[in-house]
Amino acid sequence: MLKLIWRNLIRKKLRTSLTVLSIGIALVLISFLQLVLAAMSGVEGTAANRLVVRNAISLTFRLPASYEQRLQTLDHVEGMTILNWFQGQYIDDRPENRFPRFGTNPETLLSVFPEMVISEDEVTAWRSERASFIAGQTLVDEQGWEIGDVISIQGDITPVDLELTLRGIFANPDDPSDERRMYFDWQYVEEALGNPGIVGMYYLRLDSADSMDRVISQIEAMFENSPDRVRAETEEAFFLSFLQLLGNVQFLFNAIGLAVITSIFFITVNTMAMASRERVTEVAVLRTLGFSRPKVLSIVMIESLGVGLLGAIFGASITPVVTNALTLFLSGQGVIFNSLEFTLQTLMLILGIGIFLGLAAGLVPAAQAINLKIVDGLRQVT
Known part of the structure; x- marks a missing residue:
């Protein structure tokens, strides 16, 4: 079955490659936004047992x-x-x-x-x-x-x-x-x-x-x-207060990330739907040969998951390179660009989004495949 899934993936090499490339680049953008956000908040270098005492009115006092x-x-x-x-x-x-x-x-x-x-x-x-x-x-x-x-x-x-x-x-x-x-x-x-x-x-x-x-x-x-009244807060809370001074940057970055994920989701859905429509007859033949609905469902879902996972692996492999290059290029534009660091948390974020995209994008073509009537599928034989 895995051989069949792999052959389906590479049947349209250009389309699959472009989809994987799109997912990977989108994940690089999302990762970079999150790394910048983490650097701006400064929480990665904070200690749980440190606190800051400052003027209760403002840091200017x-x-x-x-x-x-x-x-x-x-x-x-x-x-x-x-x-x-x-x-x-x-x-x-x-x-x-x-x-x-x-x-x-x-x-x-x-x-x-x-x-x-x-x-x-x-x-x-x-x-x-x-x-x-x-x-x-x-x-x-x-x-x-x-x-x-x-x-x-x-x-x-x-x-x-x-x-x-x-x-x-x-x-x-x-x-x-x-x-x-x-x-x-x-x-x-x-x-x-x-x-x-x-x-x-x-x-x-x-x-x-x-x-x-x-x-x-x-x-x-x-x-x-x-x-002169004081405000005492954890080091993490102190750094996060600076982020609030810049406006709701976190909301803006997360909104951009959500928009990117949504766009890539629809691109991946369209890719998988096109592949499914091209193989209507093949699905009908598989059903005729005794492949059950769950097995057909698993074939489509694993194929879709493979596309998402390949995109995530591609994104994870180039994110450190892109991050280092941008850090060098933007190092003079502000302190935050000197502390961008690709971490295990970032890697897990990339893989998680890639897996989610793959599974979610496979739902539509999988539903079409398992609901296909064998007779209707065989009629499309040319």
Whole structure:
């Protein structure tokens, strides 16, 4: 029976090839949209036991540095640091020169992000020199920096110009997008501004994700009556809030994906229906030779599934290549295009959609085949 199914698949080689190609390209597009969406949301590099404490009104409002002492008294907190976004301008406004810059506390950063890989000597050098910074391996490769290089960042929102020396290069296997960031000592800015004692947000690492809800409630209750109220949320929720600022991008991407799937579905249905109509006589002959309705049904469904699966395999094989090519081509157009990564989840998505398309598209021709009257089919013999 499998030999019969294979012969049916390759009977019209051009039509089958074009259908498989269409499914594969559609799945590449869907996968790319989902990879971009995942990179925008940033959830792939988040940790279940990290939380963010920020101003309850907006990220544009800061928090007092004095909150740090009160947060340190909480139970279940194993590490805490500060992060302050520094806008500024490095060289010019070209996209390749726009990358995340964070002021932090060099003494505590690694206690919250233990997955960052950096040598002890480089950490020591960074901590011992206030006007210095560390950068991710990806950013260093893009900019062509070397240890000891001095860079200048002109302040804009924060009226401070930075002159920083590269003292360390880190990697982050858990979050490749982090390797396009730089971190410097926020005290450098504090001193230049006259020590106003302001913090953008606090990052906390807890002993367990099970403690998250309890600690969040304690933090928000602790500062409920303070002039600067806070909002505590998981790291994942914090990143997802950025996606909401861009509008309902997730809905838009999913709508595009659904439209693509619908279009390919009808194309595949039409292909299988055409193949079924061409073989009406053959189906009647098979029924005459003793093939039961379930067996005829299985032949048509397996053939349709084969088309969908071939398309999925083709899509899965070229998606990593296309993703890498687009990442290189679009690397200067924004941070999100530097963290696209083909994962097992993406592979399962492609195969799942391909199998669904194959099975769903086979329902119509399968119904036609099993409901065909033998006499009517034999009348079409020419």
